[in-house]
Amino acid sequence: MIKSETIEMAANEIMARAAIDIPEDYKSGIKGMIDMEKGDLSAFVLEAMLENWEVATEDRRPMCGDTGVPRYYIKTGNEAQIEGGFIELEHRLRRATAQATHDIPLRPNRVHPLTRQDNNNNVGMNAPEIEYSFEPDTDWIDITTVHKGGLFGTDYRMLFPGDGIDGIKRFFLDVLLAFGKRGLACQPAIVGIGLGGSKDTCMMLGKQAACLRTVGSRHPQAEVAKLEDELKELGNTTGLGAMGFNGNSTVVGCNIEVGYTHTGGMPMSVHCFCLSSRRATARLYSDGSVDYRTDPEWFTPYMRRNTVGWDGNAALAGAAE
Amino acid sequence: MGERASKLKTVRLKTPISDEDLKSLEIGSVAFLDGMLYTAREGVYEKILNKGETPDVDFTRLTNVNFHCAPAASQNDDGSYNIGAVTATASFRFAKYLDRWFSETGTKVIIGKGGMSQAHYNELYVPHGAVYLTTVGYGTGALLGRGIVDVEAVNWLDELGIAQAMWILKLENFGPLLVESDIHGNSLFERNNKEVNERVEGLYEGLKPPALARYGETRNKTDELI
Ligand code: SF4
Numbered sequence: 001m002i003k004s005e006t007i008e009m010a011a012n013e014i015m016a017r018a019a020i021d022i023p024e025d026y027k028s029g030i031k032g033m034i035d036m037e038k039g040d041l042s043a044f045v046l047e048a049m050l051e052n053w054e055v056a057t058e059d060r061r062p063m064c065g066d067t068g069v070p071r072y073y074i075k076t077g078n079e080a081q082i083e084g085g086f087i088e089l090e091h092r093l094r095r096a097t098a099q100a101t102h103d104i105p106l107r108p109n110r111v112h113p114l115t116r117q118d119n120n121n122n123v124g125m126n127a128p129e130i131e132y133s134f135e136p137d138t139d140w141i142d143i144t145t146v147h148k149g150g151l152f153g154t155d156y157r158m159l160f161p162g163d164g165i166d167g168i169k170r171f172f173l174d175v176l177l178a179f180g181k182r183g184l185a186c187q188p189a190i191v192g193i194g195l196g197g198s199k200d201t202c203m204m205l206g207k208q209a210a211c212l213r214t215v216g217s218r219h220p221q222a223e224v225a226k227l228e229d230e231l232k233e234l235g236n237t238t239g240l241g242a243m244g245f246n247g248n249s250t251v252v253g254c255n256i257e258v259g260y261t262h263t264g265g266m267p268m269s270v271h272c273f274c275l276s277s278r279r280a281t282a283r284l285y286s287d288g289s290v291d292y293r294t295d296p297e298w299f300t301p302y303m304r305r306n307t308v309g310w311d312g313n314a315a316l317a318g319a320a321e
Numbered sequence: 322m323g324e325r326a327s328k329l330k331t332v333r334l335k336t337p338i339s340d341e342d343l344k345s346l347e348i349g350s351v352a353f354l355d356g357m358l359y360t361a362r363e364g365v366y367e368k369i370l371n372k373g374e375t376p377d378v379d380f381t382r383l384t385n386v387n388f389h390c391a392p393a394a395s396q397n398d399d400g401s402y403n404i405g406a407v408t409a410t411a412s413f414r415f416a417k418y419l420d421r422w423f424s425e426t427g428t429k430v431i432i433g434k435g436g437m438s439q440a441h442y443n444e445l446y447v448p449h450g451a452v453y454l455t456t457v458g459y460g461t462g463a464l465l466g467r468g469i470v471d472v473e474a475v476n477w478l479d480e481l482g483i484a485q486a487m488w489i490l491k492l493e494n495f496g497p498l499l500v501e502s503d504i505h506g507n508s509l510f511e512r513n514n515k516e517v518n519e520r521v522e523g524l525y526e527g528l529k530p531p532a533l534a535r536y537g538e539t540r541n542k543t544d545e546l547i
Contacts, residue, residue: 040328041349041499041509047323048457048464048497056406056463065408065462067393105395105405108483118482149460151411159531166528173524177542181517182435182510184411184546186459238524239517243457245509246516275460 002141002284004083004092010282010290011096012103014145015070017280019062019104022053023294026190026277029215029252033188037249042241046188046249049242049275064276067106068147070097070122071129073212073298077138081286090130093143097122106147131204136302136310144281144296146211153185153272156203161266165227168195168268172231175270176238180250183243186274188252190215191235194269197259205257206269211279212298215253220304228254242275257299326351326497336492337385338430346452346500348509353496357473357489358386358432362410364485366418368477370425376476380489381426383473389415389433391484392469393462402472404490406462409434412453413547416441423449432498434459435510438547442506453502455509461497468495518543 030046037043056063072093076082082089098121101108108120110127122128155175159167172193179185192210194202218225232254241247261267283291302310329351334342336356346352359380368374389412393405412433422428423445432454437446446453456465469490476487502508521542530540 034323034325037325040325041513043325044323044329044351045457047325048461050323052458052461052464055467059463059467061463061466062393062406063463064458064460065390065393065406065466066410066460067406102395105393105403107391107393111484118484120482157531157535158533160533163529163531167531170525170528170531173528174542177517177521178546181514181545182547183459184435239520243455243459244517245513275458276462 001081001083002286003288004088006284006288006290007082007089007143008092008096010284011072011093011143011145012100013292014143014280014282015096015100015106016104017292018070018145018147018278019067019106020056020060021280022056022063023214023277023279025214025216025294026252027053030188033249033252037241037247039241039245039247041245042243042247042249045242045245062104062106063278064149065107066149067109068149068276068278069109069127070106070145070147073131073133073144073146073296075133075135075142075298077140078134078136079139080141081139082141093128093130094123097128133298133303135300139286141284142281142296143284144212144279144298147276147278148211148273149276150186150272150274153179153189153274154270156199156267156269158199159266159268160264163266167266168227169231169234171268172235172270173238176235176240176250179272180238180240181244185272186276187240187242187272188249189272189274190253190255190277191231191251192271192273193231193254193256195256195258196261196267198261199267201259202267203269205259206271208298209255209257210271210273212296213255214295217253217255219256221258224256224258228256333494340450343429343450343452343504346503348500348503348507348512350500351496352454352498352500353494354386354468354492354498355494357384357491358388359384360388360390360392360488360490362389362391362415362485364477364481365487366415366422370418370421376487378474378476378489380476380487383489385427385429387428387431389431392488394483394488402475404466404469404472406466407469408459408462408465409456411435413437416445419445423451430454432456435547436501436508438545439506439508439511442502442508446502447504447506450504452500452504454498455501457497457499464497465495468492514545
């Protein structure tokens with residue numbers, strides 16, 4: 001049984017870790033980019049970011065003043081038992097959100113879209129979002145929080161099969177140029193791309209690809225992984241560096257997730273996870289212990305299964321055929 | 322600061338920023354500030370310019386630096402404040418308030434994110450002798466947070482909330498910032514955009530346009546969204 005108190009404690013902890021400590025995979029990605037960066041202004045910005053992350057961790061203060069819109073991703077083992085059930089789980093996550101907003105502090109970013117009313121705690125109608133996925137044959141739950149900022153850097157477009165890779169590349173460039181100028185997207189970004197699905201699935205997959213996969217991760221399907229590499233390279237030839245200054249640091253990683261889609265279409269979404277690529281995960285075991293990490297490990301073989309049934313890792317092989 | 326930073330010129334400025342200092346600022350220099358600044362977003366401009374309200378604390382006597390920002394802050398039980406991190410918000414959307422704002426408050430320096438368009442510099446900044454300093458990253462919230470040593474006052478905290486209230490903040494070595502525009506309206510972003518735009522055609526070369534267009538879409542990739 002996973003206790004509700006443990007859930008709230010772990011949620012508070014990952015809220016602070018996400019807001020304050022930059023994930024190692026992103027930081028080393030940026031360090032690698034500084035050495036390659038040709039533009040002095042762009043390199044200066046990246047150096048300042050490294051210093052900023054050190055200060056954040058040292059002072060235990062948020063790395064960015066815009067602390068984004070905190071949300072949660074729950075992966076629950078098929079055998080997991082949660083004290084009080086999912087209603088209690090959601091209650092504890094909302095409590096932790098309000099508490100962490102005051103204690104860290106986070107900026108109370110969440111307001112009613114029309115009245116602009118602010119509860120001053122990042123909680124409200126449909127906020128924080130809580131998304132679910134499942135994992136077979138286990139009894140732990142993973143709680144991941146993502147604090148994605150940025151009003152800029154996301155777009156969706158319905159492309160068609162005939163548009164092909166050209167269409168994908170064009171739209172990818174469109175988004176990077178539109179939001180990369182002046183650094184509105186706070187690049188270098190982890191660019192997540194959703195390909196396929198319905199419009200909502202397409203947006204969801206792209207966002208999850210940006211926020212729940214690490215820099216350096218690769219899609220298991222060879223064609224998709226190849227496109228990830230190509231787009232990353234293309235994205236770094238736009239001439240835009242950090243803040244839109246001349247340079248070659250726009251994309252620190254490109255992650256693509258696919259969903260089977262309407263035979264007539266090829267919807268695509270692009271999402272930029274910024275210089276504050278904030279995520280943290282806790283795994284809660286049935287014996288009460290908790291492990292923390294920065295890789296959400298969200299896209300498991302089970303998530304990407306391509307078969308009717310589930311027969312372990314064999315299902316992945318099916319995806320590649 | 323790092324190795325590449327040493328290639329850039331660095332200046333330290335005291336607020337209120339003097340005309341002499343304003344004149345000497347060169348685009349692309351790194352700047353640090355000591356003294357005070359105030360924050361202002363939509364809520365504040367609406368109150369002062371459109372509703373004619375007067376703030377409890379007269380910020381114009383304290384500083385001529387306006388920061389487009391909302392801090393990650395909270396109020397302690399004893400009434401004091403806990404300022405965590407501060408980061409600028411995109412400035413272009415405040416352009417419509419600026420002309421009157423410069424005239425009525427004597428503000429000379431805007432600190433923000435993304436700068437403004439060349440037209441805004443020519444029409445709004447140059448006539449008022451104002452300049453724009455951009456924050457860096459833009460995610461340097463922790464560094465900037467360290468540069469804020471105290472809260473001098475907060476106007477309209479209850480009415481506008483933490484994010485929209487006017488914060489008057491005391492600074493020490495607040496930065497790094499980059500000089501984005503000078504008093505002649507030269508702009509670092511505009512200069513960089515020009516260089517990027519020269520290559521844009523080549524990027525798209527050989528990629529056929531999609532079958533279905535979109536309303537209002539520009540095919541000219543040198544256009545800007547702001
Ligand atoms: S986009 Fe990211 S780094 Fe930039 S201001 Fe927003 S949260 Fe901060």
